[in-house]
Amino acid sequence: MGDLDSDFRAALDGLQAVLPDVDLGGFANKSIAPREPQTILASAFYGKTVKEINGVFGLSPRQKAVFDCLRAPHAQDFLTVIPIEGLGQCMSAVEYRSVLKYRLMIPLYPEDEPCPVCRKVCLDSFGEHALHCKELPGFKYRHDLVRDVLFDVLKRAGIAAKKEAPVNFLTDPKEGRSSLRPADVLVFGWSGGKHACIDFTGVSPLAGFRGSGFVSGQATQKAEAGKISKHEQACIDNQHAFLPFAFDTFGCLAPVASGFLKRVQKAALAHATVSVGHSYVFSRVGFAIQKGVAAQLVARLPTHDL
Numbered sequence: 443m444g445d446l447d448s449d450f451r452a453a454l455d456g457l458q459a460v461l462p463d464v465d466l467g468g469f470a471n472k473s474i475a476p477r478e479p480q481t482i483l484a485s486a487f488y489g490k491t492v493k494e495i496n497g498v499f500g501l502s503p504r505q506k507a508v509f510d511c512l513r514a515p516h517a518q519d520f521l522t523v524i525p526i527e528g529l530g531q532c533m534s535a536v537e538y539r540s541v542l543k544y545r546l547m548i549p550l551y552p553e554d555e556p557c558p559v560c561r562k563v564c565l566d567s568f569g570e571h572a573l574h575c576k577e578l579p580g581f582k583y584r585h586d587l588v589r590d591v592l593f594d595v596l597k598r599a600g601i602a603a604k605k606e607a608p609v610n611f612l613t614d615p616k617e618g619r620s621s622l623r624p625a626d627v628l629v630f631g632w633s634g635g636k637h638a639c640i641d642f643t644g645v646s647p648l649a650g651f652r653g654s655g656f657v658s659g660q661a662t663q664k665a666e667a668g669k670i671s672k673h674e675q676a677c678i679d680n681q682h683a684f685l686p687f688a689f690d691t692f693g694c695l696a697p698v699a700s701g702f703l704k705r706v707q708k709a710a711l712a713h714a715t716v717s718v719g720h721s722y723v724f725s726r727v728g729f730a731i732q733k734g735v736a737a738q739l740v741a742r743l744p745t746h747d748l
Contacts, residue, residue, distance in 0.1 A: 461486055503653040508547055510658035511647050514694040519728030522721055530591065531729055536743070537736035544569050544739060545692065551742065558742055565742060572742045573646050573691055573735065584734025588689065589626050589642050591730035595723055599710035602630040609639065609682075626687075633683035640702075641669050642687045644731070647694070659696075662688040666696035691735050693728045703727060 458466050464486050501509065511517060525532050533541070543550050549567035557565050560575050589605065596603045607628035625639035632638035647661040669686035677684035688696035695703070707723040 457483060457487065461490060503656070504648070504651060505547060507648060507651060507656040507658075508545070508692075510656070511690070511692040511694065512545060514658045514692065516695050516700065516724055516728060517693045519693055519721060519724045520732045523725040523729040529594070529726070530587075530733070531726065533733060533736060537733070537740055540569075540739040540743065541732050541736045544735065550739060552744070569739050570646060570648055572738050574649065575738075575742075583737050584644055584731070585642050587734045587737075588644070588687075588727060588730045591726055592640075592687070593627055595706060595710065595726055596627070596629065598713075599706055599723075600713040601632075601706065601709055604628045604630070607639075609680075629685075632685075636681055636683050638683040638685050639673070639677050640685045640687050641673060642689075643669060644689055644691070644734070646691045648691075659694055662690050662694055662696035662699075666698055689727075689731055691731070693731050 454466060458464075466483075523531050540550065542548075547568060550569045551565040551567050551572075553567055554564050557563055557571060557575055563571060565571050593603060593605045605627055606624045608624045609628070626642045627640040629638040629640060643665050645661045645665045647656075647658065649661070665688040666686045669688065670684065673686075674684040685698055685702055686696065687699045687702065689699060703723050707720070710723055711720070
């Protein structure tokens, strides 16, 4: 270990004390140390911290649920986005604070205050009603923002698509007939030469939270299954593919949406004339989700917090 920096050696000794079951011998020799050692060590340390956090802090059922949501795949993607105003990748200070408070379970609103928008129910301090209240265009804004950002990503990746594409076969499940509603995004020739109708839906994993039996990612999977049962057969009957794009307020993506973005990411990397990161697509979509969440939270903040 003589060729190692003293600070690195001290840090390695400290980690070994915290992680006695992890073999760190290979990290002490530069010639055999694994690639990206910092990432490997950080992952091992984080894994142990996650296992012990409940015993140390005594988390409530809601805190455990939120913690699981924050650990879900893609929930942290928005943090890696590069601030670019021309791409809409920017937030005001109050928007960013509101998103962080929501994710860190810091109270946003006074208890028992009526919602200033719908005036039908009282706000909960953590912002769940704010994300479900449909009395403000902000509820639709989140949906439309994610749709618009994904459409822009498709365009930049060289994938032919049309936004709000009119189709006459998407059905109203209550009436069993065509509603003449457009596809949120229509991707041309996406699946075996067939055009794909993408339908976006955003949900909160904490809606109706009961304190037990919570499973991270279940809300998006349920929303995805609901969209499939409503529209997939109609699309198949008309020689189209159907892709539900379900996401939650923490940025977790349902399996179909995640698989779709992985394929788009490959196309973006192949089409790019300049270098783009391997998480470019997920970062942009994740940021759009959080910006939509911020709009709903900020609209109901007391004026002295703005």
